[in-house]
Amino acid sequence: MSPLFSDNSGGGKRSSGSPPPPPPGTASSFLDEDPEQAPRPVARKPTGLRFDADLDLTELDERDRPGPTWTGKGRELSKSSMSFRSRKMCYPGRRILAAVHLIDDVPVPLFGKVLVCDYDGDGLYRVELELQRAPERPEIGAWVTARSRN
Numbered sequence: 001m002s003p004l005f006s007d008n009s010g011g012g013k014r015s016s017g018s019p020p021p022p023p024p025g026t027a028s029s030f031l032d033e034d035p036e037q038a039p040r041p042v043a044r045k046p047t048g049l050r051f052d053a054d055l056d057l058t059e060l061d062e063r064d065r066p067g068p069t070w071t072g073k074g075r076e077l078s079k080s081s082m083s084f085r086s087r088k089m090c091y092p093g094r095r096i097l098a099a100v101h102l103i104d105d106v107p108v109p110l111f112g113k114v115l116v117c118d119y120d121g122d123g124l125y126r127v128e129l130e131l132q133r134a135p136e137r138p139e140i141g142a143w144v145t146a147r148s149r150n
Contacts, residue, residue, distance in 0.1 A: 047076065047078070048078030048081060048082070048083070049076065049078065050076065051074040051076055051082070052073070052074060052075075053074040053100050053101060054071065054072075054073065054074075054100075055073065055074055055098045055099065055100055056069050056070075056071060056098070056107065057069065057070050057071065057072050057084075057088075057096055057097070057099075058070075058096070058143060059090070059094055059095065059097075060095045060096070060097055060135070060140075064135040064137045064139070064140065065137075065139050066140065066143040070087065070088050071086065072086035072088075072127075073086070074100065075126070080130065080131055081112070081128060081129060081130055081131060082110060082112060082128075082129045083126060083127065083128045083129070084098070084126075084127055084129075085120055085124045085125065085126055085127070086124065086125055086127060087123060087124060087125070088125070089125050090114045090117045090125070090127045091114065092115060092116065092117065093113065093114060094113070094114045095111070095112070095113055095114075096111070096112060096114060096127070096129055097110075097111050097134065097140060097143065098129075099143075099144050099147040105148055106144075106145075106148050107147050109140070109144045110129075110134075111131070111132055111134035112130050112132050113129065113130050114128070114129060115128045115129065115130050116128045
């Protein structure tokens, strides 16, 4: 009877002209450390200043129109980012407009794109925004003006 997958009629015996197969290598694991690679430095996010302020928040749609308004509480503020806590979860990539209520009667608008939204406990989410220039639209100005405390 001939072998199933071979054209060799030698019955599966190795011919003397072919070299033997190489020996198996040492077993490695993904847990083994590669001594050639240096550990990567951990990227450290710049921290902002403590920022306790009441916020009115809205998400802008694709036409730069404000949607429903909800409230939040500011946590950190830097030149390029802001973080706040809110009951509403915000998806990364969405654009958020915030009316910051400080001492003045007219709120200060801040606009940014959501980078991270993580559950922070007590039914609140911690949202980090990358601050950007707000679109110059009459709907945005009207929304900020409507948030002023008279």
